[in-house]
Amino acid sequence: MVSQERPLSPHLQVYRWQITMTMSILHRVTGVGLGLGALLMTYWFVAIASGPDDFADAQDLIGSWLGRLVLFGFTISLVFHFCNGIRHLFWDTGRGFDLPTMRASGWTVAVMTVLGSIAIWVAGYALRGGL
Amino acid sequence: MSQRAPLAHARGLGSAKEGAHHWWHQRLSAVALVFLSIWFVVSLISLTGAGYDQVYLWMAHPVVAGLLLLLVVFTFYHLKLGLQVVIEDYIHTEWLKVTSLVVMSGACLVLGLACALSVVSIAFGG
Ligand code: HEM
Numbered sequence A: 001m002v003s004q005e006r007p008l009s010p011h012l013q014v015y016r017w018q019i020t021m022t023m024s025i026l027h028r029v030t031g032v033g034l035g036l037g038a039l040l041m042t043y044w045f046v047a048i049a050s051g052p053d054d055f056a057d058a059q060d061l062i063g064s065w066l067g068r069l070v071l072f073g074f075t076i077s078l079v080f081h082f083c084n085g086i087r088h089l090f091w092d093t094g095r096g097f098d099l100p101t102m103r104a105s106g107w108t109v110a111v112m113t114v115l116g117s118i119a120i121w122v123a124g125y126a127l128r129g130g131l
Numbered sequence B: 001m002s003q004r005a006p007l008a009h010a011r012g013l014g015s016a017k018e019g020a021h022h023w024w025h026q027r028l029s030a031v032a033l034v035f036l037s038i039w040f041v042v043s044l045i046s047l048t049g050a051g052y053d054q055v056y057l058w059m060a061h062p063v064v065a066g067l068l069l070l071l072v073v074f075t076f077y078h079l080k081l082g083l084q085v086v087i088e089d090y091i092h093t094e095w096l097k098v099t100s101l102v103v104m105s106g107a108c109l110v111l112g113l114a115c116a117l118s119v120v121s122i123a124f125g126g
Helices: A021-051 A052-063 A063-094 A099-128 B017-044 B054-060 B062-090 B094-123
Strands: none
Touching: A021 A052, A021 A063, A021 A099, A021 B054, A021 B062, A021 B094, A052 B054, A063 A099, A063 B017, A063 B062, A099 B017, A099 B094, B017 B062, B054 B062, B062 B094
């Protein structure tokens, strides 16, 4: 038997970290996470249709500190998935595939996610006139 | 170095030759959601601190109700297509994969219907 140097499959522990791989897995994680967000949206819509009492219960639950934390998580997920989704759609037009551009667009999405999520909550609290 | 996969390989060659159909619908729903989700988030921001009457009147408005129905349809369709890929990627035992797909599709349908019926019942003054 001749023992050959065979190519090894990707070995995650020895891979150098790249922004592109984090963006890729986060698109999937946030997509599945937003599925849970859709569950919350359903609960809220049904509560509205059920009348003032059920609506008040839903608002108390969502407005609690834990509820707001969860909602903030969904905000980050949506803003990330939205920005990175546009990155995906741009790729689908056949552009932006060279590595420097992929890295640059990846970092752009990361910055936009942080700024966008904060902006949404600042706007919400500003309109509400406080915490 | 280009990271591009030949599109010919991505399109139309999925299992059961359903790839192209699935791929296009995922993209079309994504494009629709770009606009609808911006509108929805802006609406939710403007509704922070609102009481029941205000939320009710918002949802009862025909334009809002129409946009909400579009949001619901595209969200759950996009979610169904997305979760289908995730399930097909990770579950390789045939019966478990088929069962998961059926349960997941059914859940998306039921949740989408619950959302749509809620909007419709408010819009028609239920
Ligand atoms: C806001 C606008 C949105 C855009 C622009 C968008 C865009 C995309 C795109 C382009 C893909 C395909 C990615 C790929 O080919 O790997 C995708 C996948 C997915 N999306 Fe969205 N999406 C949006 C909203 C949502 C929402 C609201 C949900 C959940 C309710 C969602 C759930 C998913 C899931 C589960 C996947 C599959 C992820 C995977 O295969 O790894 N998306 N999205």
